[in-house]
Amino acid sequence: xxxxxxILILGGTSFLGPHLIQELQQHGHEVTIFTRGNQNSKFSxxxxxxGDRDGNLEALENRCWDxxxxxxxxxxxxxxxxxxxxxxxxxHYTFISTIGVYKDxxxxxxxxxxxxxxxxxxxxxxxxxxxxxxxxxxxENIIQSHFPDRCLIIRPGLIVGPLDPTNRFSYWPKxxxxxxxILSPGSPTQLLQFIDVRDxxxxxxTMIEKQAIGVYNATGPANPMSFxxxxxxxxxxxxxESTFTWVSEDFLIxxxxxxxxxxxxxxxxxxxMPGFLNVSIEKSIQAxxxxxxxSETIKAILDQDEDGxxxxxxxxNPEKERIILNQWNExxxx
Numbered sequence: 001x002x003x004x005x006x007i008l009i010l011g012g013t014s015f016l017g018p019h020l021i022q023e024l025q026q027h028g029h030e031v032t033i034f035t036r037g038n039q040n041s042k043f044s045x046x047x048x049x050x051g052d053r054d055g056n057l058e059a060l061e062n063r064c065w066d067x068x069x070x071x072x073x074x075x076x077x078x079x080x081x082x083x084x085x086x087x088x089x090x091x092h093y094t095f096i097s098t099i100g101v102y103k104d105x106x107x108x109x110x111x112x113x114x115x116x117x118x119x120x121x122x123x124x125x126x127x128x129x130x131x132x133x134x135x136x137x138x139x140e141n142i143i144q145s146h147f148p149d150r151c152l153i154i155r156p157g158l159i160v161g162p163l164d165p166t167n168r169f170s171y172w173p174k175x176x177x178x179x180x181x182i183l184s185p186g187s188p189t190q191l192l193q194f195i196d197v198r199d200x201x202x203x204x205x206t207m208i209e210k211q212a213i214g215v216y217n218a219t220g221p222a223n224p225m226s227f228x229x230x231x232x233x234x235x236x237x238x239x240x241e242s243t244f245t246w247v248s249e250d251f252l253i254x255x256x257x258x259x260x261x262x263x264x265x266x267x268x269x270x271x272x273m274p275g276f277l278n279v280s281i282e283k284s285i286q287a288x289x290x291x292x293x294x295s296e297t298i299k300a301i302l303d304q305d306e307d308g309x310x311x312x313x314x315x316x317n318p319e320k321e322r323i324i325l326n327q328w329n330e331x332x333x334x
Contacts (some may be wrong), residue, residue, distance in 0.1 A: 011072030013039040019201035083146035093147040100133035105275040157219025161197040171315040175240040185266035188228035220291040
């Protein structure tokens, strides 16, 4: 019989949080969440504490848990405040960081020993695309100093799957399901990395139960997947008539198409990040991370969309897509 743990989640109401709660409850653990109360939890039988990491931590005082999972730490000052309060309140601390902590992505297969980014301004608290990774790296250092020999740092890549509020991955299954000619960016052979949120949550809970410590990159799939292979898998599952037109990066840049946002998963060569979607996950695989077939993730996304639960739209406007394709096709004829 497994030991029942009392676990506090800092955050827990969006995306990864609900999946962690579900996995923890399936293992029989007792869950407490600490949130601002802006979003209602969909779960019963959990304790909800209300406050704010920015100056309202009273609800956490004089409490103890077997483990803490920090899903909401982004600002070093706030992570330092909560760490000071909780350093004697738990045997194990898990921090959800990001693959983006590394100082650059000039090389392929970056592992956990690669240098991390540093803040240009130590007092900076504005979260931007440029300093997000450096902020998270600073938070990691704070947690490691307050919870030495009892902290687990998880660095996920792009998290995808049910309840994803960003639609960065979901755009492609949904777009391909609409059928027709599909604007496909850059090179068909570009490698992609992402992890199903359910696989991530399951593995995190297992690592907590083992009281594992250290730093781990956490992404997938288990075997390298190219852009065209992903789109073909979406096409197969959606069973809709569609064709892929691969448009050069130079042309897309000339037309001011925004990578990663208008065409998710595409990172322009101008970003100079060739290794961002090809980091090493060998350490996590050895530690028991298992990854479901991509087809299961795609199907779950399409099923969710059919239920009408996803209202967040990202990706290129259909009319704009048609115009770009017409322009590209005209050029290609010459």
